[in-house]
Amino acid sequence: xxxxxxxxxxxxxxxxxxxxxxxxxxxxxxxxxxxxxxxxxxxxxxxxxxxxxxxxxxxxxxxxxxxxxxxxxxxxxxxxxxxxxxxxxxxxxxxxxxxxxxxxxxxxxxxxxxxxxxxxxxxxxxxxxxxxxxxxxxxxxxxxxxxxxxxxxxxxxxxxxxxxxxxxxxxxxxxxxxxxxxxxxxxxxxxxxxxxxxxxxxxxxxxxxxxxxxxxxxxxxxxxxxxxxxxxxxxxx
Ligand code: XBP
Ligand code: MG
Numbered sequence: 001x002x003x004x005x006x007x008x009x010x011x012x013x014x015x016x017x018x019x020x021x022x023x024x025x026x027x028x029x030x031x032x033x034x035x036x037x038x039x040x041x042x043x044x045x046x047x048x049x050x051x052x053x054x055x056x057x058x059x060x061x062x063x064x065x066x067x068x069x070x071x072x073x074x075x076x077x078x079x080x081x082x083x084x085x086x087x088x089x090x091x092x093x094x095x096x097x098x099x100x101x102x103x104x105x106x107x108x109x110x111x112x113x114x115x116x117x118x119x120x121x122x123x124x125x126x127x128x129x130x131x132x133x134x135x136x137x138x139x140x141x142x143x144x145x146x147x148x149x150x151x152x153x154x155x156x157x158x159x160x161x162x163x164x165x166x167x168x169x170x171x172x173x174x175x176x177x178x179x180x181x182x183x184x185x186x187x188x189x190x191x192x193x194x195x196x197x198x199x200x201x202x203x204x205x206x207x208x209x210x211x212x213x214x215x216x217x218x219x220x221x222x223x224x225x226x227x228x229x230x231x232x233x234x235x236x237x
Pocket of ligand 2: 010011184188
């Protein structure tokens with residue numbers, strides 16, 4: 001039997017370069033809309049990516065850089081309001097074709113489907129963002145190609161906690177040894193490893209130079225990677 005029965009993809013940085021020109025401007029538009037004079041430039045945003053999850057990132061920034069906002073009695077509501085506005089901007093941007101898939105992704109998805117290898121997603125980003133990206137980049141039926149989509153707040157502890165991968169494995173009803181994770185970040189790699197998954201890293205704009213110790217492969221992109229090589233990586237070859 002093929003040892004590789006399912007591929008579990010991360011989304012941001014792995015399927016597409018979504019952060020610098022997708023999530024980041026969506027956050028900035030939401031700040032303006034919600035009356036906050038914050039601006040996350042490209043460098044600052046790279047540092048803030050250590051905090052996974054948009055709401056968690058907003059909260060962290062306020063607590064460290066805008067304590068007066070964090071002390072507001074309506075702070076929790078504000079975080080949710082800003083994040084909802086940000087999600088709407090991001091979904092709009094992606095829906096207009098503003099974010100393209102990275103090299104090799106569409107081909108690997110297609111090859112895996114033909115080979116009967118199941119597809120899944122394990123991401124920190126919100127489910128609406130995943131739907132928008134799959135729809136805009138792979139077509140209106142694409143979400144249905146994925147046996148399991150684990151996204152956003154479905155588990156309380158976000159990456160680098162392994163919870164989202166454990167949740168996806170449980171829904172797939174497969175052991176970790178039968179699956180391969182594809183990630184772009186050290187936080188994502190730690191999450192996948194914590195769930196016992198062999199992991200291939202496709203380094204992205206913001207993750208170059210991170211520590212990918214223990215990854216089965218570390219590649220600049222997936223453009224040249226075959227399905228057979230993913231199978232080998234799963235078996236530790
Ligand atoms: C992605 C994230 C997300 C996005 C924003 O990490 O950390 O927070 O930046 O998405 P990963 P939301 O690629 O490891 O899943 O605003 O919807 O949270
Ligand atoms: Mg990622």
